[in-house]
Amino acid sequence: MKRLFWFALFLAAILWAIGSYPGLSNEGEFDSIILNFKDDVDVAQIEQQVASLSGFSPQLNSSFSDINHVYVLEGDRQLIKQLKQSDLKQYTQAIEPNYIYQALEVPNDPDYAKQWNLKAINMEQAWSRSKGEGVTVAVIDTGVSPVKDLADTAFVPGYDFVNDKEDAADDNGHGTHVAGTVAQSTNNNYGVAGVAYKAKLMPLKVLSAFGGGTVSDIADAIRFAADQGADVINMSLGGGGRSQVMEEAIAYAHDKGVVIVAAAGNENRNSASFPARYDHVIAVSALDSDGARAPYSNFGAGVNISAPGGSTQSGNGQGILQETVDPRTGDGVFRALQGTSMASPHVAGVAALIRASGVSDPDRVAQILYESAHGIEHDELNQFGAGYLDAEAAVKLAQRGQWPFHLFFRWLWQTAFFKLRLWFDASAVPVIPKLLMIGVAYSLAVLVGSYLPNPWPGLFHGGLILGSAGLFLLRGLYIFDLPQWPLRLLGSSIPEWGTAAQANPVLNPITASVLAPLLLLAFLLSHPSLKWYAIGSALGVGACLTVSAVLDPECLWIGSGTWARVYLLVNAALSVLLAYLSLQSEANQA
Amino acid sequence: MTNPSSDQEETMTLEGVVERSPLGMGTWSIVCPEQTVEIFQAQPEDILQEGLRVRVTGKTRPDVMTLAMIGPVFEVDHFQILE
Numbered sequence: 001m002k003r004l005f006w007f008a009l010f011l012a013a014i015l016w017a018i019g020s021y022p023g024l025s026n027e028g029e030f031d032s033i034i035l036n037f038k039d040d041v042d043v044a045q046i047e048q049q050v051a052s053l054s055g056f057s058p059q060l061n062s063s064f065s066d067i068n069h070v071y072v073l074e075g076d077r078q079l080i081k082q083l084k085q086s087d088l089k090q091y092t093q094a095i096e097p098n099y100i101y102q103a104l105e106v107p108n109d110p111d112y113a114k115q116w117n118l119k120a121i122n123m124e125q126a127w128s129r130s131k132g133e134g135v136t137v138a139v140i141d142t143g144v145s146p147v148k149d150l151a152d153t154a155f156v157p158g159y160d161f162v163n164d165k166e167d168a169a170d171d172n173g174h175g176t177h178v179a180g181t182v183a184q185s186t187n188n189n190y191g192v193a194g195v196a197y198k199a200k201l202m203p204l205k206v207l208s209a210f211g212g213g214t215v216s217d218i219a220d221a222i223r224f225a226a227d228q229g230a231d232v233i234n235m236s237l238g239g240g241g242r243s244q245v246m247e248e249a250i251a252y253a254h255d256k257g258v259v260i261v262a263a264a265g266n267e268n269r270n271s272a273s274f275p276a277r278y279d280h281v282i283a284v285s286a287l288d289s290d291g292a293r294a295p296y297s298n299f300g301a302g303v304n305i306s307a308p309g310g311s312t313q314s315g316n317g318q319g320i321l322q323e324t325v326d327p328r329t330g331d332g333v334f335r336a337l338q339g340t341s342m343a344s345p346h347v348a349g350v351a352a353l354i355r356a357s358g359v360s361d362p363d364r365v366a367q368i369l370y371e372s373a374h375g376i377e378h379d380e381l382n383q384f385g386a387g388y389l390d391a392e393a394a395v396k397l398a399q400r401g402q403w404p405f406h407l408f409f410r411w412l413w414q415t416a417f418f419k420l421r422l423w424f425d426a427s428a429v430p431v432i433p434k435l436l437m438i439g440v441a442y443s444l445a446v447l448v449g450s451y452l453p454n455p456w457p458g459l460f461h462g463g464l465i466l467g468s469a470g471l472f473l474l475r476g477l478y479i480f481d482l483p484q485w486p487l488r489l490l491g492s493s494i495p496e497w498g499t500a501a502q503a504n505p506v507l508n509p510i511t512a513s514v515l516a517p518l519l520l521l522a523f524l525l526s527h528p529s530l531k532w533y534a535i536g537s538a539l540g541v542g543a544c545l546t547v548s549a550v551l552d553p554e555c556l557w558i559g560s561g562t563w564a565r566v567y568l569l570v571n572a573a574l575s576v577l578l579a580y581l582s583l584q585s586e587a588n589q590a
Numbered sequence: 591m592t593n594p595s596s597d598q599e600e601t602m603t604l605e606g607v608v609e610r611s612p613l614g615m616g617t618w619s620i621v622c623p624e625q626t627v628e629i630f631q632a633q634p635e636d637i638l639q640e641g642l643r644v645r646v647t648g649k650t651r652p653d654v655m656t657l658a659m660i661g662p663v664f665e666v667d668h669f670q671i672l673e
Contacts, residue, residue, distance in 0.1 A: 142657065174615045174657045210631045211617055212656040212663060236614075238659040239628075241652035265659040266613045267626070273659055296613060296660075312612060327615070339614045341657055 032098040033080055037069035041091045049091055072098055107187045111334065114321050115192055116289050117308035121346060123195065126391035129399060132196025132352040137182050137232045138225035139345075140218060141175030142211065143168040144203035147332035149191035149323035150176075153183045158203035159224055161217040168203040172211055173324045177337055178236045179203065180322030181345035182352070191323050191334065195349025195391065199356070202230050207237060209327060215240055218275070219249035222260075226253035231355045234348035235262040235281075236341035238273035247278055254280040259355065259362045261348040263340035265298040270381070271480050272302030282351070282366055285383060286310070286343040289318045297340050299383040301423040301478035304366070305373050306384040309343035312336060350391045357398035365398075372397045380488070380503035382425040382478070423478040429491075433551050434472040437493065441468035441543035444576060445536070451583035460532040467517070467540020469493050493544045494537060499556065507548060507555045509567060514574040517541050521582055531586070538579035545572035601649055604664065605672070608642040617658035620646060627664035628656055634666060643672040 035058065037046050046069055050058050058073035075083075083095050105127040106112070118124075136156055143160060144150070158168040170176045179201050184194030204221040207213040218237070225233050233253060250260060264285045265273030276283035286297040286309020293299055294311045310319040319336030326333040347369065354365045372394040373387035441464045445452070452460065465471075474491030478484050485501045492500035494516045498508025517538035524534040549568035554560035558567055606622035608629075618629040618638050629637070630651055637644055648667040656663060 172615055172657070177615075207655075207657055208631070211615060211658055212628075212631060212654050215653050215655060218655060237655045237657050239655045239661075239663055243653070263659060267659065267661055274655070298659075337614060338612065339657075340659065341614045 031074065031076070032072050033075045033083070034094065034096050034098045035071040035073065035083075035088070035092055036094040036096075037071075037091055038093050039069070041069070045091060049088055053088075107193045108189050109186060109191055109193045110189070111192045111321065114317065116318075117310065117320050117342075117346065118193060118195070120287070120289070120291070120308050121195075121350070121389050122392035123193075126350070126353060126395045129392075129395045130196075130353040130356045131186075132183065132199030132349070132356045135196065135199045135231045135352040135355045136202055136229055137196065137199050137234060137348055137352050138202040138204055138221075138228075138230035139175055139179045139182065140204045140206055140221045140225065140233060140235045141170075141178050141237065142172035142207040142209070143170035143175045143205035144179040144201060145170040145176045145325040145330070145332075147176060147180075147323045147325060149180065149185050149188070149332070150183075150201075152185035152188050153194070153197065154200040156200050156202045156228070158201075158205070159221070160205040161221050161224075162205050162208050162213060168205040170203075170205070170325050171209040171327055172207065173327050173333075173335070174207070174211060174236070174337075174341065175203065175205065177320075177322045177324035177335060178234065178341060178345045180324065181320060181342060182234060182349045184322055192321055194322070195346055196352035196356070199232075199349070199352040202228065213237070215243045215246050219243070219245045222246075222249040222253050226256040226258050230258055231360075232259045232261065232348050232351045234345050235260070235275055236339070236344045238263055238265045238276060238340075240274055242274060246275055250275065250278050250280055254362055257360060257362055259348075259351045259365045261344050261351060263344040264303050266296040266339055266341075267298055268296050269298055270300035270478075270484060272298050272300075277302040277480070280362070282347060282369065283385070284340060284344045284347045284389075285385065286338075286340045287384075287388065291388065293383040294338065294340075294343075296338070297343070297383075299381055300484060301382070301480045303382055304385040305347060305369055305387065305389055307343040307346035307389040309340050310336065310338040312338045347389055350389060350394050353391060353395050354398040357395055359398045368394055368397050378505040380475075380505060381484070385425075423480065425476045425478065429472055429476040431472075433547055434469040436551075437468040437540075437544045437547045438465060439543075440546055441465070441536075441540045444539045444543060444579075448539075448580055448583055451587045457529065457532040459529055460536040463533040463536020463538075464540045464543075467494050467537035468543040469540075470496065494541050495544045495548070505552075505554075507553075507568075509555045509558060512545060512548070512555060512568065513571045514541075514578065517575045517578055521578060525582055531582075535579050535582050538575045538582070542572045542575035542579065545569070545575065601647060601667070603645060603647045605645045606643075608637055608639060608644055610640055611658055611660050613660055614657045617656065617660065619658075619660055620644065620664065626661040628658055628660055628662070630654065630663050630665040634669065637666070637669050637671070645670045645672055 056073040058071040160168040183197050183199050186193040186197035206217045206221045261282045262276035264276050264283045272283040283302050283304045285303045285306045286294040288294045288311040294309050312319040316336035319338050320342040321336045370386035374390045375387040376384045470493040474487045489500045495512035498511030520534040524530040545568045549565045553564040555564045558564045606620040611619045646666045646669045648665045651663040654663040
C-alpha cells in the first residue's frame with residue numbers, strides 16, 4: 001500500500017514536470033480582441049451577434065475587413081474566455097488576442113533589402129531601442145579605409161601595428177567590410193546598413209595585405225584598445241596555437257571592462273580556433289541564409305553563439321553585403337563575403353547596442369547575448385552555442401535591467417567553461433527527460449522490490465541508470481580537439497545507442513526495443529552478480545522507452561506519431577515484464 | 591611589427607593541391623589528404639595556380655593568425671611541382 005502511495009506521488013510529479021515543461025507559451029501584449037466570423041455566416045446574423053456585444057463596442061478592423069468579417073473589440077484574456085463559452089463561438093472562425101506589434105525602423109539605404117542577415121537578427125526592432133550611441137568598437141583586422149558608406153560613421157584614433165604608423169588604412173578589404181557590418185553609415189540614402197551605426201569605430205591594423213599577422217601584434221592591439229577606451233573588441237581572425245601573451249592581453253582587456261568577440265574559425269571542425277576559444281572571448285559560429293550552420297564554420301567545443309556569416313556557394317545573394325575597398329585600386333566597392341569573420345561583427349555590433357543600453361560589465365553583456373539568443377533544440381553538436389543572435393531580444397533584455405538569480409544560474413549552467421581543456425554545453429543535455437527516466441526506473445524497481453535482495457546490489461543500480469538515462473551529463477562534455485562521439489555514446493542510455501554516435505536525437509527502433517534487455521538477460525542471467533545488471537537494465541530500458549513515448553516518441557522509419565508511441569510503449573512493457581519474470585524465477589530458485 | 595622567431599618549428603614536407611579558398615577576401619591554400627594549410631603571405635608566387643599539385647617543404651607558423659582561418663599557416667621554403 002505504502003509502495004503504491006509513493007508510486008502515485010511519483011506519477012503526479014512526472015505529470016507536473018511534463019505540464020511545466022517550457023513550451024510555446026510565450027504570451028504577447030494585447031488590449032483588444034479579434035472576432036473573425038465564419039465566411040458562411042450571413043450578414044444579418046453577424047449584425048445581430050455584433051449588436052448583442054454593444055456594451056463592448058465592436059468595430060470593423062478596417063474598411064477592408066468588411067469582406068472578411070473581422071471585428072475588433074476592447075477586452076482582455078477573461079473576455080476571450082467568456083466569448084468562447086458564449087453562443088458567439090459557433091458563428092466565428094477565431095476569437096483571439098489582437099497582439100500589439102512594435103513599430104519597425106526601416107532604414108532608407110537603397111541596398112538594405114539585400115541584407116537578409118540584418119532581418120535575420122531582428123535589427124529593425126532593435127534599432128527602435130538603440131543604435132549604439134556613445135560606444136566604441138575596436139576592429140582588430142586589416143585596417144579600415146574611409147569608404148563613402150562610412151562617411152557618417154564616427155571614428156576614434158586607431159593604429160597600424162603592421163607598419164607602425166597611426167593611419168590604419170586597409171590594404172586588403174577585409175577589415176573595412178567587417179567595420180561595415182558593425183557600423184556602416186545607415187539612413188544616409190546610400191549603400192547598405194550596419195548593426196550599431198551610431199557607435200564609434202577604432203581601426204586597429206594587425207593583419208597585412210595578405211591577411212595574416214603575428215600573435216604579438218594582435219596582443220598589442222588588444223591592450224591598445226583597452227587603454228584607449230574601447231568598449232567592444234571584434235577579432236575576425238584566428239589560428240595558431242595557445243599563446244600566453246595573447247591570453248594575458250585578453251584578460252587585461254576583460255578586466256578593463258571590454259567585451260571581446262571573435263570568429264570561431266572556418267575549418268569546419270569540432271572546436272573554435274584561437275583566440276575565440278580563450279576564456280572571456282565570445283566565440284561566434286556562422287549561419288547561412290537558411291539558418292543552418294554555414295558549411296565552413298567551426299562548431300562544438302568553445303562556440304558560444306551563432307550569427308549570419310553567409311555562404312556564397314550558391315551565389316553572392318547569400319553572402320554578407322557591405323562596402324569595402326578594392327585592394328588593387330583602393331576604391332570603394334560593395335562585396336558579398338562569407339565567413340565566421342562576417343558573423344563575429346554582428347555579435348560585436350549587438351554587444352555595442354547592449355553597452356549603449358546601460359549594461360557595462362562584459363560578463364553581463366555576454367549573459368544578455370546568450371540569454372536572449374534564439375535557442376535551437378537538438379543542437380547535439382553545439383553548432384549554435386546559446387542559439388541564433390537576436391538583436392531585438394538582447395536590447396530588450398538589456399533595457400529591462402533586472403537580473404533574476406535563476407537566469408544567472410541558468411547561464412552559468414549553460415556555458416560553464418572549464419578553461420581550455422574541457423567544455424560543457426548544458427543545452428545538449430535534456431535534463432528533465434533524463435531525470436524522469438531515472439525516476440521512473442527507480443519507481444519500477446520499488447514496485448518489484450520484494451523480489452530484490454536488501455540492500456540492492458550495486459550492479460542493479462548501474463543497470464537502472466545505464467538502461468534508463470546513461471551517464472547523461474557526459475553528453476554535454478567536450479574535450480578540445482578530440483571527437484565528441486565517445487562521450488555522447490557513454491552519456492546515452494541503451495535505447496539511444498543506435499543513433500547516439502551520429503548525434504541524432506531520434507531513436508533507432510532496433511536499440512529502442514526489448515531486444516537489448518533480452519540479449520543481456522539471455523547472456524547474464526546465469527551469472528551470480530552480473531544478472532543484477534541485466535535485470536536493472538531491463539527496468540531502465542522500460543523507463544527510458546516509457547518517458548520517450550510520452551515526451552518525444554520520434555523513431556527512425558516510424559516517425560513521431562501514434563505508431564511510434566505504441567511501438568515504444570509495447571517494448572517498454574515487454575522490458576518490464578522480462579525483468580519481472582526474471583526476478584520471479586530468481587526468487588523461486590532461491 | 592614584431593616578428594618572433596619561428597626557428598623552433600620543425601621543417602616538414604606536405605603534398606597536396608593548391609586551391610584558392612573563398613573565405614573572407616580569399617586566400618591561397620594547399621589541400622592535403624589529412625589537412626588543409628594556408629600558404630603564408632601567398633609566397634612563393636610561382637605556386638599560386640589553382641589545381642597545381644605540389645610537394646612543399648617548410649614549417650607551420652603557430653605565431654600567425656589570419657582572417658581566412660582555414661587551417662594552420664604554412665611557410666613554404668622549397669617546392670616541387672608534381673606531374
